[in-house]
Amino acid sequence: MSSSRLPIFFNPAADSWTTSPSESTDLVTAFHRKLPGYAPTRLVPLDDIAKELGVAAVYIKEECNRIGVPSFKILGASWGTFRAVAQKLNLPLDSDLAAIKEATKANPITLFAATAGNHGRAVARVGSILGLPVEIFVPAGTHPDTVRFIADEGARVTAISGSYDEAVRTASDEAERQSGILIQDTAWPGYEDIPNWIVAGYTTLLTELTTQLPAAHPAPTHVLAPVGVGSFASAVVSHYKSSSSSSPSIITVEPDTAPCLHASLRASHPVSVPTPFPTILAGLNCGTVSSTAWPLLSAGVAAAATVSDAEAHEACIALAAQGIDAGPCGAATLAALRRCCADAEARGRLGLGAGAVVVLLGTEGGRGYDAPRGVAVEDVEGVARELVRIESTNLTGAGAGAKGEAEVGRWIAAWLAHRGVETHVVEEVPGRPSVVGVVRGTGGGKSLMFNGHVDTVTLAGYEGDPLSGDVVDGKLFGRGAADMKGGLAAAMVALVRCKDAGLRGDVVLAAVADEEDLSIGTEQVLRAGWTADAAIVGEPSNLGIVTAHKGFVWLEVDVLGVASHGSRPDLGVDAISKAGYFLVELDRYAKRLEQGPRHPALGPGSVHASMIKGGEEASSYPAKCTITVERRTVPGETAETVREEVDAILKRLEAEVPSFQYELRVTFERSTFDIDRAHPFVSLVSQKVEETTGAKPTFLAEPFWTDCALLSDAGIPVVIYGPKGEGLHAKTEWVDLKSVETVAETLTAVAREFCK
Structure with a gap:
């Protein structure tokens, strides 16, 4: 397990906290039973997994077929839609489906929703059941299968260029403009009734679960729930924490890249987090906790964990081996349980011992997605190898077939997010992202930027496999190994090493696109306001300090x-x-x-x-x-x-x-770029290079051009300092891994002195 990863959040007070009993759910249950195809979903014992994790029992609530949709979401969407339509048309709450259909014939209503996954499909299905037109808005990067499934339900699907939160705003605006009804499970001031009704709809699942547990384990000790905006998890907290009997510990799980609840719990108040990149945990890729969910979650959640896409993918595989059809959001709860059980502190604090009875809320069935890359690697060699294995040939400079920077940008963002590093994406040109990672200081110190480009020249003409990431005699081979994924790996690792240094100033990583062509990446990062009091560019310099170039x-x-x-x-x-x-x-x-x-x-x-x-x-x-x-x-x-x-x-x-x-x-x-070798920042870098290597550094002036010039033009004192390597733009390329670690150590030392 990554030692530097974002820690689990614990709330010891949650286990003794209770809330007032919720309203009767009889009407909700009765409504769901009227829906065509309704039947309780399975609660399946996972005996092999319980044995693997050293607990008494693990059960999963399998939601692979809920009223014809592979997700629990239709429970909330159907009840929320029914209540909203009934309110708009002044219909009694015991109205049947035929009465609803008849009433809407005379008073046509369009349903609107935003989704990154299953919610939109659920709303579309409800619309088809009730004979209502549906318009769904999806964020950028939504998987094509997701869009197709929603459209197959008869809904009109519109993709926007922004995030999930922006899709919600768009859906809300369109609902208001067209006098329709927004069916959304996230609440905000002035929009709370429908989200509350959606949450009430989820209680049918929990009522089923209560009756399905065997006599040997009549009540769970732990319940794991996924969090997007937190509506479903708030239903779980409300259900269990309003019981007069001993309640289970509620553990939540979110994607590393969208930890809005985790961040809010750490801040002790709701905060929004950026969600710039797609994740296979699409239904959980939300940046803001629902306003109605927050009070329950902040008080009633015992622990909040985050997982990577790779961990969710591995959990899908493990569940499939047990005969469970689960998608990444459905398997995320198992990924979180595995994480908690592998962490000695978490296991002890949460009581996940031999007597634990764990229920996993597997909220979705299997679906298509691209298998993700792991982000657990910690050391510079591992990070550099992963970077080299991801093709990132410059879209405009490398010719036909170039892959561009999107995939490597996603991986860098996921790697940083896995470690709790504040991560932003600058992407003025679609498909050409630059990733900015920030380790915030306490205030009052100087800031330092590590700059490195993620793109490479063409793979054409390379001898052997340009994406092998092979290591031979301490040298990492592959296109971009020296230019400059080795230096970028050193910068990424150094940034994370600064997390717990107690620095006053910020340390910023700018992993930029397009240096091999027009350098739009660094230009856009600067234009977006990301600057610093000094910078180091990690281009390969054979451990020398470059103070000038043409x-x-x-x-x-x-x-x-x-x-x-x-x-x-x-x-x-x-x-x-x-x-x-x-x-x-x-x-x-x-x-x-x-x-x-x-x-x-x-x-x-x-x-x-x-x-x-x-x-x-x-x-x-x-x-x-x-x-x-x-x-x-x-x-x-x-x-x-x-x-x-x-x-x-x-x-x-x-x-x-x-x-x-x-x-x-x-x-x-x-x-051109030219900095006086007597400049105080140059002297500091020189001092730290000497301390790290044991030898005075060589000062260099180079004939090539780098992004140093752009940083210098912006008034930032900057030098190049990078690892040893050869074969830049040539038929074979390599970087010396020992020198990459040396660069990481030096960058860390410079940051700790400059930003203290």
Whole structure:
């Protein structure tokens, strides 16, 4: 088990807390029994799992087929919808389904809901039973199968670009605009009746459960419930904590990436958490606890645990081996029980010993999802290997078939969330996420950013498996191992090591997209307001400290001709031939730069032609020849000075070469980077490198460009410090793992001094 992971929250007072008995559920039960296909779901003993975990018994309430839907959600959705429609049409609560249908014929009503999983399908099914139109809004990243199942129930499904919470707001706005009814289990001030009715609908499951336990175990000692917005869990707390007899300990489970209840319990008041990435625990991917659920959960939950997607997936497999059809949300309770039993403190504090009788509320049946990667790895080697095994070829720079940064971004966010690190996603361009992790200081200290890019160049031309993550003689092989997933792994591990350091300043990780092309990732992170008092970029530097590197300017020169048939030289002007004059002058320009003034660390600037394009067919004079030029710059040179130099060459050719015409434009530019080696931050990094390695560091100036320049342009003192490696952009690439650990130790040491 990960030692750095988000700890279980304990509330010892919950076991002795009670609440007043809830209203009679007779009407609810009677209503559900009228629904077509109603029957109690199974309570199944899991004897092998009980033996594995060292408890007396484990039972699971299996919700793989509840009124034709593979989830308990229809219990709440149906009762909540019935009550809302009955209220709107002034119908008595003992009305049957036929009466509801008849009344809505004369008074058409549309139902609205938001969902990341089963709730929307349940509302859609209720709509089909009652003959009501349904509109469902789903957040970005919703699994295609989920959308299809909802649509198959007859609902109209609309995907939005935002999170679950944003989908709820959209559904609410549409319900109000169209005078429909919002059927949502999350409450907020002014919207509480329907969520309360939905919660009441869940009590049918708990009533069934009470009658299904065998005589040997008439009452559970522990009940585990999943939490999305907390409505179902609040029904569980209300049901058990209003009993006059001894009540069980209620344990809740949430995704690592959406722990809204866990975060609220730690804060002692409701807080919202970001939910930027999809999870296989889709029905639990909620950022805000329902306002009506919070009072019950804050008082009545004995422990709140979080689990990773991988743990939920493993629990699905374990339940399938016992003949239980459970999806990830349904299996999450087993994942949480396993976590609690594997944690000596949790087992002891919760009384999960040989006499424990545990009920798992398995809230959904099996469904399709993509098997997740594990996030338990703690050490730099494990993290680096996982990063290398995830293809993240740059979408725009690596050509056709590039995967982009989405998958690696999801994994980094999940890895950070598993450890309780505040995690944000900056994604101005869909599919190009940059992940920001923050270890907050206590206040009053300086902040430090670790910056590293997640994208790689193309896999084409790599010898062997570019995603192997193989380790040979202490070297990790694979595309991106050196450039720069080794340095990124060091930064991730260093960030987590700062969690318990008691620092006053913030430590920020910026795992950015697109450095291999236009560096939109770091630009977007800065634009989103993520900055720091200093930064370290983990590009491979062989454990040296890079304090300067070149910039570049991209230009395009259109040499203009006159198109004509190849047989008419009297009419045509050959743009390609005319371009030759420019290429000759460009070569002379390159030689002048090479022999001209030199920067003391970086040497001279340079220039070369990168691409040439012209002509359309063999028998025509080309009207245009376009030459792409790259000019590598040193401090003091800018895009404007470079343009002036190139334009001077072209103007001279225009004056000297008959029919020479041109157009010149700067298409892209990046500034140089140069920090004084006497800067206090450089001195601090140098000191910590020496303390970690036992040797004075080498100071370097490099000809390539990195995101350092963007950070420097933003006024952030920055250096490059990264591991040893070779084969950047080459046919074989590797990083030295010992040096990756050295970088992690150094970054941690710098943060502890700089941010103290």
